[in-house]
């Protein structure tokens with residue numbers, strides 16, 4: 526910690542009377558209004574844990590990784606389905622990559638699924654298959670968790686406080702917003718992390734860390750919401766600087782918005798004479814690694830979309846096609862760019878498909894497409910393709 530950090534941390538020490546008042550108002554609110562039903566925060570018999578009682582680390586770790594960038598209500602069915610297929614660490618470690626991606630399909634940020642699988646194998650070496658079934662043998666120190674790929678301070682803090690009731694602070698998106706409003710932070714949260722972490726640490730109840738952290742997340746998610754904070758029912762109203770200023774919606778201070786880069790992508794749904802469809806598997810590294818997709822690529826300036834598709838299929842798969850009618854045209858936004866996909870049905874003419882820019886290519890029947898993990902954008906293509914094939918088009922050449 527630098528001397529300026531130390532000065533800042535001393536200046537941030539909240540008066541203990543205020544800390545105690547904030548803690549107790551929040552914990553009282555949580556008892557009545559909190560989300561006490563979250564399945565991985567309950568014991569195996571469905572009851573609430575007592576103070577200091579251990580919960581299943583494996584279940585909490587999976588949930589916390591799923592919750593990175595994703596809301597609880599979205600995660601719930603994925604977590605349930607995951608637990609029905611990989612109920613324990615050895616089940617996950619021994620699964621193949623395709624099964625893991627299939628369970629993740631639709632959650633986005635697929636590198637998280639790859640990392641979960643990788644970390645499952647690290648834990649198998651660290652803890653052992655049999656001992657992994659008992660949470661006692663899982664690591665309780667934050668350094669071990671932070672050394673794992675894909676685990677940041679919030680995820681580690683949430684796992685340790687939820688599973689072992691240890692006093693580790695957290696700072697997820699909801700909590701950043703809540704604390705930025707409570708103290709009317711003058712900087713966007715991204716530029717004020719040091720201060721926000723200190724506040725989260727100072728507020729944390731040393732006696733009830735699991736309850737306190739859950740209460741903080743629940744208040745952020747249910748009351749101090751992004752667009753319409755429910756200050757009328759907020760237990761922190763009398764302490765809230767943004768509320769006192771009457772400017773709740775002006776906090777957190779926003780970063781100036783940058784427009785997302787935009788690209789047009791030409792995609793070919795290639796059919797052969799046996800009415801099989803050509804799909805390829807993305808390289809393991811990079812965005813959507815290991816997922817399957819329909820081939821295509823970025824449209825160059827002064828190129829028609831038909832030319833883009835024919836060129837991309839030649840360059841990336843070494844095949845020649847006749848580009849036919851348009852199947853679908855839609856936009857899809859990722860966190861870092863926005864894409865417009867223009868998809869055409871193509872007739873394969875010649876050339877054995879080669880995975881020149883992917884790791885694998887396969888001809889598959891339309892029915893078997895659902896056995897492959899596809900990114901969310903491709904599911905629109907699959908449903909349009911199903912409609913297309915259900916017409917009389919299959920009886921004709923594409």
Ligand code: SF4
Nearest residue numbers: 749754756759762765
């Ligand atoms: S009073 Fe309003 S703005 Fe302040 S913490 Fe509560 S809900 Fe958020």
